[in-house]
Structure formats: C-alpha cells, structure tokens
Amino acid sequence: MAEQGTAGSRIAEVVSAARAADVRLIRFEYCDVSGVAHAKAVHVDQLEHKLLEGVGLTRAQMSINLLEQVVPVADMEPVGEIRLVPDPGTFTVLPWSPGSASVLCDQLDHDRTDWGACPRSFLKKVIDRAAGMGITVQATFENEYYLATEVEGGFAPVDAPTHSPVYSAIGHDHLDGLMLETVDALTAQGIVVEQCINEYGPGQREISVRHTDALGAADQQMKFRDTVRGVAAKHGILASFAPKPFPDAIGSGAHVHLSLWDAEGARSLLYDPAVPGGLSDLGRRFIAGVAEHLPALTALTVPSHNSFRRLAPSSWASNTTAWGYDNREAALRVASPFYRREEASYNLEYKVSDGSANPYLSLGALIACGLDGILRGLDPGEPSEHDPATMTAEELERGHVRPLPTSMGDALDLLEADTVLTEALGPLLTRCYLAVRRSEHEAFSAQDTAFEVFHHFYRF
Numbered sequence: 001m002a003e004q005g006t007a008g009s010r011i012a013e014v015v016s017a018a019r020a021a022d023v024r025l026i027r028f029e030y031c032d033v034s035g036v037a038h039a040k041a042v043h044v045d046q047l048e049h050k051l052l053e054g055v056g057l058t059r060a061q062m063s064i065n066l067l068e069q070v071v072p073v074a075d076m077e078p079v080g081e082i083r084l085v086p087d088p089g090t091f092t093v094l095p096w097s098p099g100s101a102s103v104l105c106d107q108l109d110h111d112r113t114d115w116g117a118c119p120r121s122f123l124k125k126v127i128d129r130a131a132g133m134g135i136t137v138q139a140t141f142e143n144e145y146y147l148a149t150e151v152e153g154g155f156a157p158v159d160a161p162t163h164s165p166v167y168s169a170i171g172h173d174h175l176d177g178l179m180l181e182t183v184d185a186l187t188a189q190g191i192v193v194e195q196c197i198n199e200y201g202p203g204q205r206e207i208s209v210r211h212t213d214a215l216g217a218a219d220q221q222m223k224f225r226d227t228v229r230g231v232a233a234k235h236g237i238l239a240s241f242a243p244k245p246f247p248d249a250i251g252s253g254a255h256v257h258l259s260l261w262d263a264e265g266a267r268s269l270l271y272d273p274a275v276p277g278g279l280s281d282l283g284r285r286f287i288a289g290v291a292e293h294l295p296a297l298t299a300l301t302v303p304s305h306n307s308f309r310r311l312a313p314s315s316w317a318s319n320t321t322a323w324g325y326d327n328r329e330a331a332l333r334v335a336s337p338f339y340r341r342e343e344a345s346y347n348l349e350y351k352v353s354d355g356s357a358n359p360y361l362s363l364g365a366l367i368a369c370g371l372d373g374i375l376r377g378l379d380p381g382e383p384s385e386h387d388p389a390t391m392t393a394e395e396l397e398r399g400h401v402r403p404l405p406t407s408m409g410d411a412l413d414l415l416e417a418d419t420v421l422t423e424a425l426g427p428l429l430t431r432c433y434l435a436v437r438r439s440e441h442e443a444f445s446a447q448d449t450a451f452e453v454f455h456h457f458y459r460f
C-alpha cells in the first residue's frame with residue numbers, strides 16, 4: 001500500500017511537472033536489442049493513467065533488427081503484448097523540442113514482472129546481484145560522436161572545409177553555438193557536464209558527463225544520445241554515434257568509466273592506498289573477470305557490424321584484452337586518480353564500448369563479468385606497460401593478453417558459448433539477441449561498406 005502511495009505521488013509530480021512546462025507529448029522510450037532508441041508519445045491528458053498502466057507493445061517489436069526486418073524468434077510472435085511502463089524518476093523536458101518530454105521505460109508483462117527480454121530489467125538484476133555482494137557501482141559513458149552535413153552522394157564531416165587542428169583551441173569556435181546549446185540541454189535534464197573536446201577526427205566531438213549509479217548511467221546514455229542528435233538536427237546538422245562512420249578517420253568510442261563502492265557508497269572498493277598504483281585486490285579480480293569474458297562481451301558492448309571496424313590496433317580503441325595503468329591502448333585502463341581526490345576519482349575505463357550499444361545490456365554485461373572475476377578470485381596477470389601491438393609474445397603472456405574477435409559473427413559465437421553471460425541475460429533475451437544480431441551480421445556481410453556505414457550512421 002505504502003509503495004502504491006509513493007508511486008502515486010511520483011506520478012502526480014510528473015504530471016504537474018509536464019503541465020508546468022506546457023508539455024503536450026511525452027515520449028515513452030525504450031532501447032531495442034540493436035541499440036536503437038524507440039518511443040511512443042503519450043498526450044499529456046492521458047499521462048496520469050499511462051504512467052501507471054504503461055502503453056502496449058507487441059512482443060515481436062523486440063525482434064526487429066537494425067534493418068527493420070522482423071526476425072523470427074520463438075515466443076516473440078506478433079501475437080501477445082507487453083507493457084512499456086515508465087520510471088517516473090527519468091522524466092525530463094526536452095529542451096530542443098518545445099512541448100515534448102521523455103521518460104524511460106521497463107518492458108513488463110501484465111503481472112508487472114520482467115517478460116524476459118527487457119534490457120533495463122536485466123541491468124537492474126545485475127545491480128541487485130552486485131548489491132548482494134555488498135557492491136554498488138558508479139558509472140558513466142564518455143561519448144565521442146561525429147557532426148556532419150548531407151552532401152551529394154552521402155554526408156561529410158563538418159570540419160572538412162576548415163580543418164581545425166585536433167584537440168585545438170580554435171576548434172572550439174567552430175559550431176560553438178551548437179556545442180553550448182547541447183551542453184545547456186544536457187544540464188537542463190540534470191546531466192552534469194564535465195568537459196568538451198574537439199576530438200581527433202574531422203567534425204568529431206566528445207562531451208564527458210559526471211558518473212552516477214549504474215541504472216542512472218544507462219538512462220543518462222539514452223538521454224545523452226537523444227539530446228546530442230536532437231539539438232544538432234535543429235541546427236540542420238547530423239550527429240552520429242556510429243562507431244566508424246568514416247572508414248578513413250578514427251572511430252567513435254563510448255568508453256565506460258566505472259568505480260566500485262561499498263553498500264553505502266561511502267568507501268571505494270577499487271582503491272587501496274596501501275598498494276602501489278592503488279588498485280585493490282577486489283579491483284584486480286574485477287578486471288580479471290572482465291578480461292576473461294572480454295572476447296564474448298564484445299558482442300554486447302561493441303555490438304554492431306560497424307563496431308568491429310573501430311577495434312583496430314594502435315587507434316586508442318583497443319583490440320586485445322590487455323589492462324594497464326593509464327595505458328590508452330589497453331581495453332581496461334586504470335585511470336590515474338585526481339590530486340587530493342584519490343579515492344573519489346579512482347576508476348576503471350573500459351574502452352571496448354561504443355555508442356551503438358544498448359547501454360542497459362552493455363553495462364549490465366560488463367558488471368556481470370567483473371562480478372564473476374570477484375567470485376572466482378581470478379588474477380589479471382601483469383599490467384601492460386606498452387601498446388600491445390608493440391609487446392613481445394612473452395610480455396603479452398605475462399599480461400594474459402589475448403586478441404578480441406574481429407567480426408560480429410565471431411563475437412556472437414563466443415557470446416553463445418559464454419554461460420556466465422547467457423545465464424545473466426536469461427533464455428529469452430539470449431535467444432532474441434543472438435537471432436536478431438546474426439540476421440544483421442548476415443545482411444551486412446552480403447553488402448558493401450557504404451551500405452553498412454549509411455545504415456549505422458542514421459540509426460545511431
């Protein structure tokens with residue numbers, strides 16, 4: 001009863017916030033297994049009921065692939081319905097779309113439980129598992145993206161005519177109004193912006209935002225992508241999180257920064273000041289778990305056909321399981337902590353991640369692998385002190401460094417064989433994921449690079 005009362009008051013708060021901001025359409029948003037954000041917009045007059053009941057979605061909707069083909073998956077026929085039930089705490093007014101707001105949803109059965117293929121519920125389950133081990137997770141996605149304009153025969157990066165030097169001061173003048181509006185739109189939605197960079201690629205930008213709890217980080221990633229693309233579109237510019245939209249330019253990552261805390265979130269479990277480098281024993285085991293599962297994990301964190309073009313050696317994206325202290329070619333970087341904020345800032349950066357991923361699946365899977373390493377007491381080997389591309393066979397062995405898969409098809413086979421990941425995902429989500437993704441792999445493998453780039457560029 002008390003819970004219903006709380007839910008009721010949160011619903012009332014959201015309805016009055018929507019009215020106060022003169023919002024008429026509220027997007028009920030979810031992310032499909034291909035990482036694409038979808039939404040059904042509810043009129044404000046129906047909001048009170050719909051926040052409680054949710055809106056209907058056919059079960060087959062989650063078996064639609066990136067090319068918008070319905071893939072046959074058992075128990076996901078176009079018969080039967082689930083509900084998109086919003087989390088009122090995720091309501092934000094969309095600054096770039098007057099009169100609109102969005103709220104992120106769980107996919108629930110009629111009895112209000114996870115129907116077995118809800119990515120957001122999957123992440124919640126992994127968070128609960130971590131909590132059962134006395135661990136809370138803080139995380140954020142650090143996104144790079146390209147800004148482009150449509151030109152004859154395709155699209156071109158916005159910087160091409162000006163050639164601003166990479167990481168330059170002058171680069172901040174180019175489209176400065178767009179960047180400022182993007183940052184303001186993120187801030188208005190409660191996302192704390194930390195830094196902006198004019199990145200390595202032509203027209204490539206990066207905005208880093210403050211970490212939050214794991215569920216909040218995945219929700220924030222959804223809002224972040226929508227905001228960047230929505231604000232750019234208002235300026236007549238295309239923004240894309242596709243991992244490798246320009247085959248000759250550097251790719252775009254969405255590196256995950258992650259830290260582990262005790263149940264109260266008061267003490268870092270990653271940081272041990274008594275150890276040189278500061279990495280705790282629990283942190284070592286977490287890293288070892290991620291590294292052990294990493295080849296299979298790629299199927300979820302760099303999940304699209306285009307993702308595998310980004311994972312090249314010596315391109316700061318990593319193509320091995322290496323870990324190391326401030327090693328930007330390692331899949332897992334132990335980031336050096338900030339002066340006088342050592343414990344608060346001590347974090348791991350996971351680079352095998354891009355903006356085409358479903359953030360609930362990728363973050364949940366990443367944490368599940370780390371927890372497995374903690375439970376099994378795995379050892380990560382020695383930290384890599386150089387770019388793995390330049391290390392000797394002996395050094396690679398000492399660091400337990402193995403190559404990552406080079407294609408989506410190989411990654412999916414490894415995922416299917418990884419029982420830690422498939423058990424965490426559960427049977428329906430595993431079945432759906434493998435079928436949808438394999439259909440994409442088959443379709444894109446039969447086409448050329450231009451076809452692949454076109455479809456990834458516009459979807460993400």
Ligand SMILES: NC(=O)CC[C@H](N)C(=O)O
Pocket residue numbers: 144200250251252253254310315316317351
């Ligand atoms: N500055 C950077 O860290 C570059 C990262 C690189 N663009 C990637 O694909 O991950």
